[in-house]
Amino acid sequence: MSAQPQRIVVTGGAGFIGSNLVDRLLAEGREVVAVDNFDDYYDPTFKRANLAAAERRAGFHLVELDIRDAARLGTLLSEWRPDAVVHLAARAGVRPSIERPALYADVNVAGTAAVLQSAVRLDPLPRVIYASSSSVYGDRSAVPFREDDPCDQPVSPYAATKRACELLAQSFHHLYGLPITGLRFFTAYGPRNRPDLAIARFADLIEAGRPVPMFGDGSTRRDYTYIDDIVDGVVRALDRCQTIHLYNLGHSRPVALRDLIRAIGEALGREPVVERLPEQPGDVRQTFADIGRARDELGYDPRTHLEEGLERYVAWRRMRGERPE
Numbered sequence: 010m011s012a013q014p015q016r017i018v019v020t021g022g023a024g025f026i027g028s029n030l031v032d033r034l035l036a037e038g039r040e041v042v043a044v045d046n047f048d049d050y051y052d053p054t055f056k057r058a059n060l061a062a063a064e065r066r067a068g069f070h071l072v073e074l075d076i077r078d079a080a081r082l083g084t085l086l087s088e089w090r091p092d093a094v095v096h097l098a099a100r101a102g103v104r105p106s107i108e109r110p111a112l113y114a115d116v117n118v119a120g121t122a123a124v125l126q127s128a129v130r131l132d133p134l135p136r137v138i139y140a141s142s143s144s145v146y147g148d149r150s151a152v153p154f155r156e157d158d159p160c161d162q163p164v165s166p167y168a169a170t171k172r173a174c175e176l177l178a179q180s181f182h183h184l185y186g187l188p189i190t191g192l193r194f195f196t197a198y199g200p201r202n203r204p205d206l207a208i209a210r211f212a213d214l215i216e217a218g219r220p221v222p223m224f225g226d227g228s229t230r231r232d233y234t235y236i237d238d239i240v241d242g243v244v245r246a247l248d249r250c251q252t253i254h255l256y257n258l259g260h261s262r263p264v265a266l267r268d269l270i271r272a273i274g275e276a277l278g279r280e281p282v283v284e285r286l287p288e289q290p291g292d293v294r295q296t297f298a299d300i301g302r303a304r305d306e307l308g309y310d311p312r313t314h315l316e317e318g319l320e321r322y323v324a325w326r327r328m329r330g331e332r333p334e
């Protein structure tokens with residue numbers, strides 16, 4: 010197996026993290042097959058715009074496919090014979106998973122099983138990198154979160170599906186020797202931000218001069234991690250995946266919700282108006298990554314501070330407003 014996979018299938022390649030990863034891989038001269046079904050979780054035209062830059066580059070291929078269609082997925086992998094699969098396709102979002110648990114289980118768990126089953130039919134075996142989430146840690150007060158902390162108390166169906174993916178990964182490694190790496194992402198933000206995530210929603214509201222809902226007293230903390238740092242961690246994991254691994258990819262500098270709202274206002278040059286609301290079910294009080302393992306084993310070194318990341322995000326929003334990508 011070459012040190013650097015050159016032909017890579019990226020599921021969820023039109024999404025926020027996926028499309029940023031696709032651009033990075035293409036810039037490095039690698040070949041990418043993006044797989045996406047452009048689901049309706051948020052506006053599919055937003056996802057198509059995410060791929061506009063990739064579509065202008067050599068080595069990019071797009072296949073519209075639902076990962077739950079195991080037969081088509083198997084055919085796709087056997088035709089392309091990738092040396093790696095980065096599996097990011099999922100139903101994301103914590104709160105909507107409470108309303109639609111069966112859908113989340115289907116896409117995230119059955120979909121991941123289909124990806125893994127298609128992967129193990131290839132000879133040689135590809136490496137598989139898959140998205141997990143900080144939500145697997147549940148509502149813990151002991152911080153920072155370490156990969157070997159117990160993760161058996163998810164507080165939302167979404168978190169439960171992500172933990173299930175980790176257990177599936179373990180079983181496929183045991184049965185087939187599949188080289189596989191799970192990445193627990195901690196709240197990614199930046200250009201192409203998912204529109205349902207807090208930073209994008211708050212920025213929209215502040216720009217419209219409308220109140221920003223703050224659930225609880227504003228003391229909940231999230232370990233916001235800039236998208237380029239996340240993508241850098243994914244590429245490092247991809248190039249080093251040999252056996253079975255699991256890493257936190259966070260920034261390790263949690264920020265309180267009230268400070269986040271203030272920082273977004275500063276980046277936009279507008280004073281936010283805050284509306285206090287009760288805490289939401291399914292939310293955890295804090296996320297905070299211990300990134301020691303990723304630092305030691307991958308050389309992962311997130312460098313983008315929140316203020317700088319928000320500045321870049323706001324610059325992207327303004328550019329998008331003038332000239333959609």
Ligand SMILES: NC(=O)c1ccc[n+]([C@@H]2O[C@H](COP(=O)([O-])OP(=O)(O)OC[C@H]3O[C@@H](n4cnc5c(N)ncnc54)[C@H](O)[C@@H]3O)[C@@H](O)[C@H]2O)c1
Nearest residue numbers: 021024025026046047048075076098099140142194196197
């Ligand atoms: N963004 C974050 O902060 C964050 C944090 C933790 C974990 N994650 C995980 O990272 C991954 C990427 O997240 P994102 O923020 O880029 O989300 P996203 O919604 O922007 O991207 C997911 C992509 O998967 C596609 N997809 C959904 N169901 C599919 C299916 N059945 N078949 C094919 N494609 C399908 C969607 O159309 C979308 O383009 C997800 O697995 C998510 O759970 C993200």
